[in-house]
Amino acid sequence: MTAQHEAGFGVAVRDLTVRYGRTTALGGVTFDLPAGGIYGLLGRNGSGKTTLLSVLAAMRRGASGEVRVDGEDPFENARVMAGTGLVREGGDVLAYEKVATNLRYAAAMRPGFDAAWAEELVDAFALDRRKTPDHLSRGQRSALGAVIGLATRAPLTIFDEVHLGMDAPSRQRFYDVLLTDVVAHPRTVILSSHLIGEVEHLLERVVILDGGRVLLCEETDALRAKGVTITGPADRVDAAVAGLGVVGTRDLGPTRQVTVFDDLDDGALDRAAAAGLRLGGVPLQDLFIHLTAGESR
Numbered sequence: 001m002t003a004q005h006e007a008g009f010g011v012a013v014r015d016l017t018v019r020y021g022r023t024t025a026l027g028g029v030t031f032d033l034p035a036g037g038i039y040g041l042l043g044r045n046g047s048g049k050t051t052l053l054s055v056l057a058a059m060r061r062g063a064s065g066e067v068r069v070d071g072e073d074p075f076e077n078a079r080v081m082a083g084t085g086l087v088r089e090g091g092d093v094l095a096y097e098k099v100a101t102n103l104r105y106a107a108a109m110r111p112g113f114d115a116a117w118a119e120e121l122v123d124a125f126a127l128d129r130r131k132t133p134d135h136l137s138r139g140q141r142s143a144l145g146a147v148i149g150l151a152t153r154a155p156l157t158i159f160d161e162v163h164l165g166m167d168a169p170s171r172q173r174f175y176d177v178l179l180t181d182v183v184a185h186p187r188t189v190i191l192s193s194h195l196i197g198e199v200e201h202l203l204e205r206v207v208i209l210d211g212g213r214v215l216l217c218e219e220t221d222a223l224r225a226k227g228v229t230i231t232g233p234a235d236r237v238d239a240a241v242a243g244l245g246v247v248g249t250r251d252l253g254p255t256r257q258v259t260v261f262d263d264l265d266d267g268a269l270d271r272a273a274a275a276g277l278r279l280g281g282v283p284l285q286d287l288f289i290h291l292t293a294g295e296s297r
């Protein structure tokens with residue numbers, strides 16, 4: 001593997017459209033993920049996340065647009081496909097082969113697979129090597145998929161809702177192991193998840209899909225800096241947020257709390273604070289809910 005691949009595969013998508021018959025799953029999707037980093041793909045049910053990830057993993061091709069993984073079209077591209085690992089919900093493992101056999105199979109099929117580390121992870125997730133995945137619990141099956149996805153260390157590693165079914169301690173272990181290992185072995189990781197609060201500290205950049213389109217693609221820190229809640233008497237809050245992008249309003253009697261999502265200069269925030277209003281941060285999960293809470297859905 002070259003030094004460039006040690007840092008992972010970059011992803012560039014331009015105007016990608018994918019249709020299933022008459023359903024447009026992705027309608028003109030454009031975004032970039034630089035090589036090396038953990039990125040989040042967020043979106044409500046049916047927003048197109050799995051479709052997008054399956055295109056990146058060369059499992060399907062768009063009707064139009066351009067997809068580049070490590071600079072090349074991934075579709076039927078042996079080099080790029082060999083460097084891409086997709087782990088889907090439920091683990092994508094051989095259901096009727098023992099855990100130990102699944103690990104041996106992964107080691108044989110995947111060039112960068114770290115078999116010794118995979119064994120450590122199997123112990124860390126308390127998986128029984130003698131069991132077949134169809135005799136594991138749902139969370140254990142997901143953990144096995146996560147173990148294989150981690151130990152493969154693919155230059156582009158995609159976890160599509162791999163946490164599903166895992167209990168909170170297992171998810172935490174997965175996040176901790178992922179973060180530590182990506183620092184030691186830089187690669188590109190895309191995580192799709194609805195548990196934004198749990199993963200946001202991992203994510204350098206976030207892509208939010210909404211109705212098959214990119215709602216935003218931004219650095220997580222920049223995203224957080226754009227969100228603020230302003231709370232106080234309704235008339236003063238309204239005056240403070242005039243001209244700003246308001247994504248949510250909540251009234252509790254005479255008190256109003258407005259969630260703003262905008263490029264905020266210190267002046268506006270200082271004036272709000274000087275007016276006796278309370279300013280607060282907005283968890284990414286709340287921003288996501290406000291930004292994607294369409295009336296018709």
Ligand SMILES: Nc1ncnc2c1ncn2[C@@H]1O[C@H](COP(=O)(O)OP(=O)(O)OP(=O)(O)O)[C@@H](O)[C@H]1O
Binds near residue numbers: 020025046048049051
């Ligand atoms: N095989 C298929 N045939 C027809 N339509 C499909 C197919 N797969 C997905 N779709 C449609 O494409 C759109 C995007 O689906 P996709 O599975 O990519 O969404 P998602 O964001 O992964 O959703 P979820 O969070 O529920 O997993 C949806 O409208 C869905 O109904």
